[in-house]
Amino acid sequence: MKFTTWAAASALLFGSTVSASDPLTSAKLVADINQVELQRVLWALNKIARDNGGTRAFGTPGYKASVDYVLERAQTRFGKQMDTYVQSFNFTYDETREISVTGPEGEDVYVVSPQYNPSTPLPGGITASLLNTPVNDETGSMCEAAQWDGIDATGKLVLVKRGICPVADKLKFAKAKGALGVVLYNQTPGTDISTPTLSADNIGLLIPVGIIPLEVATAWIARLEAGEDLVVKLLVDAVSDTRETWNVISETKEGDPNNVIMLGAHLDSVQEGPGINDDGSGTAALLEIMGSVKKYKGFPHKIRFAWWAAEESGLVGSLYYTEHLSPAEADKIKFYFNYDMIASPFPKYEISSYENSGIGVSLLEDYIVAQGKEVEYAEFDGRSDYAGFVDLGIPTVGLFTGDGAPWDPCYHQACDDLDNINWEGFLINTKAAANALGILAHSLEGVPPRATTTPNLRGRSKLHHSFRRWAALAEHAQHEHMCSHGSKKAVV
Numbered sequence: 001m002k003f004t005t006w007a008a009a010s011a012l013l014f015g016s017t018v019s020a021s022d023p024l025t026s027a028k029l030v031a032d033i034n035q036v037e038l039q040r041v042l043w044a045l046n047k048i049a050r051d052n053g054g055t056r057a058f059g060t061p062g063y064k065a066s067v068d069y070v071l072e073r074a075q076t077r078f079g080k081q082m083d084t085y086v087q088s089f090n091f092t093y094d095e096t097r098e099i100s101v102t103g104p105e106g107e108d109v110y111v112v113s114p115q116y117n118p119s120t121p122l123p124g125g126i127t128a129s130l131l132n133t134p135v136n137d138e139t140g141s142m143c144e145a146a147q148w149d150g151i152d153a154t155g156k157l158v159l160v161k162r163g164i165c166p167v168a169d170k171l172k173f174a175k176a177k178g179a180l181g182v183v184l185y186n187q188t189p190g191t192d193i194s195t196p197t198l199s200a201d202n203i204g205l206l207i208p209v210g211i212i213p214l215e216v217a218t219a220w221i222a223r224l225e226a227g228e229d230l231v232v233k234l235l236v237d238a239v240s241d242t243r244e245t246w247n248v249i250s251e252t253k254e255g256d257p258n259n260v261i262m263l264g265a266h267l268d269s270v271q272e273g274p275g276i277n278d279d280g281s282g283t284a285a286l287l288e289i290m291g292s293v294k295k296y297k298g299f300p301h302k303i304r305f306a307w308w309a310a311e312e313s314g315l316v317g318s319l320y321y322t323e324h325l326s327p328a329e330a331d332k333i334k335f336y337f338n339y340d341m342i343a344s345p346f347p348k349y350e351i352s353s354y355e356n357s358g359i360g361v362s363l364l365e366d367y368i369v370a371q372g373k374e375v376e377y378a379e380f381d382g383r384s385d386y387a388g389f390v391d392l393g394i395p396t397v398g399l400f401t402g403d404g405a406p407w408d409p410c411y412h413q414a415c416d417d418l419d420n421i422n423w424e425g426f427l428i429n430t431k432a433a434a435n436a437l438g439i440l441a442h443s444l445e446g447v448p449p450r451a452t453t454t455p456n457l458r459g460r461s462k463l464h465h466s467f468r469r470w471a472a473l474a475e476h477a478q479h480e481h482m483c484s485h486g487s488k489k490a491v492v
């Protein structure tokens with residue numbers, strides 16, 4: 001990494017020649033962002049994961065090391081320009097220590113465990129006959145109560161196709177029909193099976209599940225349809241406990257505390273991988289933008305960066321933060337930008353927004369389109385850390401380059417590493433973020449007031465229930481049994 005080190009050193013030299021009274025502009029922020037520095041950050045995050053068992057997930061040493069990495073900049077190096085604090089809280093940690101599926105001939109089958117998978121009886125696991133269930137690729141297989149009508153799964157392991165609705169929904173129905181466990185098969189062939197979450201709030205409500213490849217299930221289904229009785233075994237050994245974790249919040253000393261522009265990205269990965277695109281990309285973008293911002297003065301609005309904890313466990317860190325804002329503090333946050341996965345290897349450029357996003361969409365859109373990229377649009381769906389801000393009616397916008405195929409085949413897997421990055425898209429998106437920040441740091445034109453009284457923002461009422469529930473979970477870290485629909489990514 002000699003070249004990288006030298007490039008960094010020269011960047012530092014240039015940085016030191018900039019006068020501290022240099023006024024901040026969008027153009028300067030955009031010009032400061034460069035690919036070498038972004039690469040350095042991702043390289044460091046990848047190394048942190050490698051040194052800590054391949055993950056930077058909530059509750060692991062890799063997450064703690066990620067926090068320390070951000071603090072080394074925000075607090076140690078940029079302490080003159082930035083005020084930084086660490087917001088700590090407890091949440092339910094879960095880990096599958098062992099999972100296995102043994103086929104009818106005693107063969108070991110490739111299997112993936114979702115987060116918050118309950119244990120089978122140990123050490124024996126569950127050995128039972130397999131019961132096939134109907135497939136519906138349009139509305140989802142076994143996603144609705146009616147699809148389970150007339151099915152008696154008592155004492156069985158149920159074979160169900162993955163997709164459309166949260167995995168936890170399928171498990172609840174199967175449990176209600178007397179099943180001992182579920183063998184879920186993936187929708188696409190191969191062993192690239194992303195890890196869903198069953199959500200911590202479902203602890204105690206579900207039966208164990210193992211996710212197997214489509215090909216294995218296809219062969220079993222043919223034999224079941226021919227009238228064979230297939231006896232298989234599912235074993236899940238999972239542990240859960242309460243662990244401390246930390247949001248890192250860092251804001252400029254410069255700027256009016258009553259007018260804050262905020263940027264957020266999640267600092268945790270899933271347990272299965274280093275999380276370099278998801279969300280090392282957002283993490284690195286914020287670090288590099290902060291490194292640029294701290295060189296300048298002369299901007300009227302305060303700039304606040306947030307690196308969220310435990311997003312992959314259910315947006316826990318960001319919801320903990322927004323839940324603990326007083327109405328007066330929420331009013332001071334004039335705009336929130338969410339950057340969660342902005343460097344997918346085959347990127348789309350998707351801007352998500354809601355009714356109160358104001359100028360946010362066009363701020364990002366204008367820059368990206370000017371780079372010759374086509375922009376797509378989406379409504380907020382509650383799958384990332386913008387959720388708590390939308391719930392508070394704070395003007396918010398998000399940028400996202402896609403998860404899963406075809407955008408990011410390594411989504412939530414061990415291969416979400418340095419090879420899983422589209423550097424051109426990453427640079428464009430980071431510069432777009434810098435540009436948008438530079439504009440709002442000076443002017444709130446086009447930014448609506450916080451929507452405190454709008455009763456029916458689309459998506460807002462729907463998400464509201466889960467926000468309250470997650471926030472309560474984050475605060476008390478208890479195993480509450482509450483009704484809900486998962487509000488985080490990859491529940492499906």
Ligand SMILES: [Zn+2]
Nearest residue numbers: 278279340341
């Ligand atoms: Zn993410």
